[in-house]
Each structure stands twice: as structure tokens, then as C-alpha cells.
Amino acid sequence: MLLRKIKNKLVYEKEKWTTWFNKCICYVMRNPIVKSMDETIDAIVERRASISRYGDGEFDIIFGRTQGFQGLNYELGERLKEVLVHNGESDRFLVALPDCFGSLEHFTPEAQIHWKIRLNKERYQWYRIMNRNVPYYHAQISRFYFDWADKSQAPRWAEKLKKIWSGRNVLIVEGAKSRMGVGNDLFDGANSIRRILCPAVNAFNSYNKIIEQVRKCANQDDLILIALGQTATVLAYDLYKMGYQALDIGHVDVEYEWMKMGAIKKERIVGRFMNEIDSGAFVDESFDNSKYLSQIVYTIE
Incomplete structure (x- = not known):
């Protein structure tokens, strides 16, 4: 009993010191600058730029943890670190972070708590592997609805996003059962859509x-x-280096659905594999949308 109390006290003191240290980092290390949602979408449209996005899931993998549908993978962690510092190397390639390093008032109370907890534990770890000499772009272009305190901008952002693929021939590379845009009008403006289906979990393997x-x-x-997931962050960079325009844009379809239904909590969407809600991995196996099935050009088992 005594040893347990001592251990708990040591853990408490360590966490308290870690929180204090990470709060002080703001005063000794420059916060990364994150450009606005509009600036980010405009850069993609006007320059035909590619984008790799980072959130807490990507940093989890970098620091040797599992996250959602991606298990522990040190090679993926190293690749994510590599791409992160290529921020600013070209106008045609954007690296994006969440706008969580200064004021959090633009987020819902729940999202504010989430980012405070993460940064109180890990701010220094994140900062020391970033290239903070040039601005990053906004990672939440594909999460434009749920976490925002003011959701009135979401429809406008959604319409701006649609300009990215308007009139374009689109190749969607997605996890099996993600089914982006199926059953809604998100990609109606595209000239054509083809799909490569990949493993829903541990895609980097x-x-x-x-x-x-x-x-x-x-x-x-x-x-x-x-x-x-995190594989998209690396894949977008590698495809950009090969001369393609590639966007790491997971969750855009889910956020679009939540916006259209006016969701105030994360709802399950029928027919979609979702890693952020309970039972989200259980998807109807009898899905037989003929238009969707005709778009599949290859399936990677």
C-alpha cells in the first residue's frame, strides 16, 4: 500500500511538472503559424497544390504509439517526421497542422479540452520536430464542421472545397468501406471518379x-x-514528388454528412467505416450501390 502511494505520488508530480514545462514552452519557443482555412483551400485550387495533413494521430505514430486504424509502425513514424519538415519547400506542396497552438476559442468546448490536454503533455515534443521558420497550412480543411464553435462557415467552406475537384478526373485512394461521397453530392462536380480500395486498417503495411x-x-x-489515415500523409508527399496532385483529405465525406444532418454529436453514418465512434468498424457487407461498384478499378487485399 505504501509503495503504491509513493508510485502514485511520483506519477502525479511528473505529470504536474510536464504540464508546467509544456505551458512555459510558448514563452521560449515560437508557436508555429497556421494559415487560415480559406488561404489553404485557395492555395490548393489556384496552384493545384498537394497537401499532407498532421493531427494528433500522426504525432502518436511519430512517437511510437498506435492510433485508430493504424498499429505501431516505426517506419511510418520516420516517414511522417521526414514529410513534416518539408514544409515550405514548394508552392505546390503544403504541409498542414491543426490551428491549436494559440487561442482555442474557435473550437467547441470539447475540442478545446482535447487540444489543451494533448499540448499540456506534448507541446515540446511536437515543436522540436517542426520546421517553424515558415507558416504551415490548415489541417482541418477536411474537418470543417464538427469541432468548430461557429458552424455557420461550414457550408461556404464545403462549396469552396468542391471547386478543387470541379471538372477534374478524380482517383480516390481510400480504405475499404470508406465509400467517400457515396450517397451524397460531394463529388457531383467531378468529371469522373475511379477508386482504388485499400486495407481499412494498417494500410501502411x-x-x-x-x-x-x-x-x-x-x-x-x-x-x-x-x-x-496516417498513410495518406506520406502517400500525398510521395505522389507530389512524382508529379501528381495528391490531397490527404480523409474525413471530408463524414464531416460533409454531419454538416448536412446538423449533427451535434458524432453520429454513425450508414455504409461508412468510421474509426472515431463506437461500432464504427461494423459496416454493412451487403452494400451494392451499382454506381460506386462501377468506379472501383482495383482492390488491394
Whole structure:
């Protein structure tokens, strides 16, 4: 009993010191600058830029933890660190972070608590691997509804996002059962849609197969939209280096659905694999949307 009390006291003191230290980091290390949602979307549209996005899930993998549908993978962690510092190398490639390093008033109370907890524990770890000499772009372009305190901008942002793929031939690289845009009008403005289906979990384990198949299926002028968790962050960068426009844009379809239904809590969406809600991994196996099925050009098991 005494040893347990001593251990608990030591853990408490360590956590208290860690919180104090990370709060002080703001005064000794410059916060990363994150450009606005509009600036980010405009850069993608006007420059035909590619984008890799980072959130707490990507940092979890970098620091040797599992996250959602991606298990522990040190190679993926190293690749994520590599891409993060390429911020600013080209106008055609954007690295994006969440706008969580200064004021949090633009977020809902729940989201504010989430980011406070994460940064009180990890701010220094995150800052020391960033390139803070140039601005980052806004990672939440695909999470434009749920976490925002003022949701009135969401419809306008959604319409701006649609301009990215308007009139384009789109290749969607997504997890099996993600089914982006199926049953809604999100991608109605695209000229055409094809899909490569990838493993819904641990996609990075099949990374070589995925990138090989994308290169076989994609034309140079295609727009490649990727929804593969942390794997998408690396894949968007590698495809940009090969001359493609590739967007790490997972969750955009889910946020669009929540916006249309005016959701105030994270609702399950029928027919979608979702990692952020209970039972989200259980998806109807009898899905037989003929239009969707006709768009599938390859499935990676």
C-alpha cells in the first residue's frame, strides 16, 4: 500500500511538472503559424497544390504509439517526421497542422479540452520536430464542421472545397468501406471518379502495393484524393514528388454528412467505416450501390 502511494505520488508530480514545462514552452519557443482555412483551400485550387495533413494521430505514430486504424509502425513514424519538415519547400506542396497552438476559442468546448490536454503533455515534443521558420497550412480543411464553435462557415467552406475537384478526373485512394461521397453530392462536380480500395486498417503495411497501383491507374493530370489515415500523409508527399496532385483529405465525406444532418454529436453514418465512434468498424457487407461498384478499378487485399 505504501509503495503504491509513493508510485502514485511520483506519477502525479511528473505529470504536474510536464504540464508546467509544456505551458512555459510558448514563452521560449515560437508557436508555429497556421494559415487560415480559406488561404489553404485557395492555395490548393489556384496552384493545384498537394497537401499532407498532421493531427494528433500522426504525432502518436511519430512517437511510437498506435492510433485508430493504424498499429505501431516505426517506419511510418520516420516517414511522417521526414514529410513534416518539408514544409515550405514548394508552392505546390503544403504541409498542414491543426490551428491549436494559440487561442482555442474557435473550437467547441470539447475540442478545446482535447487540444489543451494533448499540448499540456506534448507541446515540446511536437515543436522540436517542426520546421517553424515558415507558416504551415490548415489541417482541418477536411474537418470543417464538427469541432468548430461557429458552424455557420461550414457550408461556404464545403462549396469552396468542391471547386478543387470541379471538372477534374478524380482517383480516390481510400480504405475499404470508406465509400467517400457515396450517397451524397460531394463529388457531383467531378468529371469522373475511379477508386482504388485499400486495407481499412494498417494500410501502411501494404504501402508499396498501394503506390505501385496508383502509378498504374493515375494519369498525370488526375486529382488524387486519399483517405487512408496516417498513410495518406506520406502517400500525398510521395505522389507530389512524382508529379501528381495528391490531397490527404480523409474525413471530408463524414464531416460533409454531419454538416448536412446538423449533427451535434458524432453520429454513425450508414455504409461508412468510421474509426472515431463506437461500432464504427461494423459496416454493412451487403452494400451494392451499382454506381460506386462501377468506379472501383482495383482492390488491394
